[in-house]
Amino acid sequence: MDVDDKIIVKNLYKIFGPNPDKAMTLLGQGLEKTEIFERTGMTVGVNNANFTIRSGEIFVIMGLSGSGKSTIVRMLNRLIEPTAGEVIVDGRDVVRMSHDELLKFRLHSMSMVFQSFALMPHMTVLENAAFGLELAGIEADKRRTRAMEALAQVGLEGWEDSSPAQLSGGMQQRVGLARGLAVDPEILLMDEAFSALDPLIRTEMQDELLKLQEQDKRTIVFISHDLDEALRIGDRIAIMEGGRVVQVGTPEEILQNPADDYVRAFFRGVDPTNVISAGDIVRDTHPTLIKTKVGSLRAAQELLSNSEHDHLYVLDAKRRFLGVVSSDSLREAIAEHAKDNPIDLAFIKDARAINTADSMQDILPEVASRNWPIPVVDTDNHYRGVVSKNRFLKTLHRTEERLDEQQGEMNAA
Amino acid sequence: MIVIIGLIAWRASGVWLALFSVITMTLIGLLGLWQDSMTTLAMVLSSVIFCAIAGVPLGIIAGRSDRFEGFMRPVLDAMQTTPAFVYLVPIVMLFSVGNVAGVLATIIFAVPPIIRLTSLGIRQVHPELVEAAQAFGATDWQVLKRVQVPLAMPTILAGLNQTIMMALSMVVIAALIGAGGLGSPVILGLNTLDIGEAVIGGLSIVLMAIVLDRITQSMAKKR
Ligand SMILES: Nc1ncnc2c1ncn2[C@@H]1O[C@H](COP(=O)(O)OP(=O)(O)O)[C@@H](O)[C@H]1O
Ligand SMILES: [Mg+2]
Secondary structure (H helix, E strand, O other): OOOOEEEEEEEEEEEEOOOHHHHHHHHHOOOOHHHHHHHHOOEEEEEEEEEEEEOOOEEEEEEOOOOOHHHHHHHHOOOOOOOEEEEEEOOEEHHHOOHHHHHHHHHHOEEEEOOOOOOOOOOOHHHHHOHHHHHOOOOHHHHHHHHHHHHHHOOOOOOOOOOHHHOOHHHHHHHHHHHHHHOOOOEEEEEOOOOOOOHHHHHHHHHHHHHHHHHOOOEEEEEEOOHHHHHHHOOEEEEEEOOEEEEEEOHHHHHHOOOOHHHHHHHOOOOHHHHOEHHHHOEOOOOEEEOOOOOEHHHHHHHHHOOOOOEEEEEOOOOEEEEEEEHHHHHHHHHHOOOOOEHHHHOOOOOOOEEOOOEHHHHHHHHHHOOOOEEEEOOOOEEEEEEOHHHHHHHHHHHHHHHHHHHHHHHHO | OHHHHHHHHHHHOOHHHHHHHHHHHHHHHHOOOHHHHHHHHHHHHHHHHHHHHHHHHHHHHHHHOHHHHHHHHHHHHHHHHOOHHHHHHHHHHHHOOOHHHHHHHHHHHHHHHHHHHHHHHHHHOOHHHHHHHHHOOOOHHHHHHHHHHHHHHHHHHHHHHHHHHHHHHOHHHHHHOOOOOOHHHHHHHHHHOOHHHHHHHHHHHHHHHHHHHHHHHHHHHHO
16 A cells, blocks of 8 residues: 555445345346346445545546435445445545444544535534534634634634524535534545535635645545536546446546546536646756856857757756756857856746646747747746647647547547 | 513513413403412423423434334324323223323323424434534434434424423313313313303413413524
């Protein structure tokens, strides 16, 4: 097991009905969910799910209504008892925990946010936020402090004495989120937490969640039936169909290589430039120069003249991006200064780096308007390579071709 | 006693209900039935208290268990539909005539609504709220105490109100087995064909019912 693996789901099944063993046998014989329902009246909620959720990531489970998303997320904290399989969290199998162990686990390790908010109407906003702490037997002062902190985190200062019914939907779900955060869980389960909100508020809450995630890295399992939402917040996505997990991967991986028509159908109409990021298409093809004390105009000119490329990317000793020089800019600088002057003199003025997380759409203006390949850096400003016009267009072309192809297949079918 | 009832009404609702209760009770007093009305009040209250003590827990169990609910339903139906005279005989045989037998008969007749409505109240609590509590690690007891019972309270109080009304409606029958109270003048009136006496007794029962009904209803609303 990898240390980064937070939750491992192995061969997980849930059959709803009086005789799960029989349904399991039929599943073993290769029958489908619909056939089993017709023959026995039992519903296959989840069918042999296998995936791993990494520590600190937002893992989105996506699928149409009835595909088993809620069932699977409720088996992670055993609100729904699995029919078979394992749910291993931090090395411990939740399925085999005793009742007391399970209660403790729910108190301290996992909290949950619900689609319908599920706030207690007979409690104030503060009491709601403190609910998990109250159940855990935390004393009143401490409870209050922590709940107030959580409410502040979601921007609800001043509302603590209101009743939930007085708040708008978006604010109610902020309370739901605060209730989840107040117990400071390592894992946060969110079952269509934003689906009941109108689109504007929904986007706002997604941003809020991403911001919170930046402050405290939690492992978030986020259920959604909305592709835009999944792409916006998901580090990785699992796609479910009829109780089965049909594909797991990063948004780019799934977009570029959909497992089947169902997945493809999900992604139809998605603008690939929104999904593919600079980090996905970056290539380290161009010469770089580490600027040391001797990092001079001459050294750069030497390097470039031996290279097939026209541009040189200058980094510091820690490989952080400093600037770009071209053969032209070098020539001009040398005309004005001596050859052993620092290389900074030849930096192209407007050259700036883009981030690995920027989408193709974000970087399009920069790529299109410059005549040098755009340098790409990661969040720590480390140089990762460049995106050239050529590379950009090729990627665009390829995804478009594939989308056309799919469109054709869909129409034919 | 009038003052106490007035105070309770005042606490439960306000000046108007307090005034109304005091006037009504005084009226009963003026009708010359003060002694009887106090006997009735005592009997009704003691049966209702017992009904609540036994009925609420039974209702909670029925609210949480389909099997227990399935078992309780026909029993409650039987308790409510069997004519009181059917079980008066064995009760009188066991406890002889008097207050005890009266209270017992009243309980049998009056306990079903509070069980039913408690169960209904528990069942009406939104399952996602129960689920939310469980997701945060609540024990069964915590779910009951912090979520189900508080949210079912208005329905439980409506059940209590109905139980009180049913208990009052047993007053005349209780008087038949010598329990005394406001039922006695009614029975006496019937036996002697003294319509006036019977009407006065009946009127007092109605007045008392109205007072108790208003007080408990406003208690339920207040929550
Ligand atoms: N308690 C239940 N009893 C019977 N069938 C259920 C129950 N809960 C869910 N199901 C069925 O299991 C399947 C998956 O449901 P669910 O996990 O709620 O889907 P989703 O959350 O993706 O919409 C559906 O076919 C649903 O009808
Ligand atoms: Mg669902």
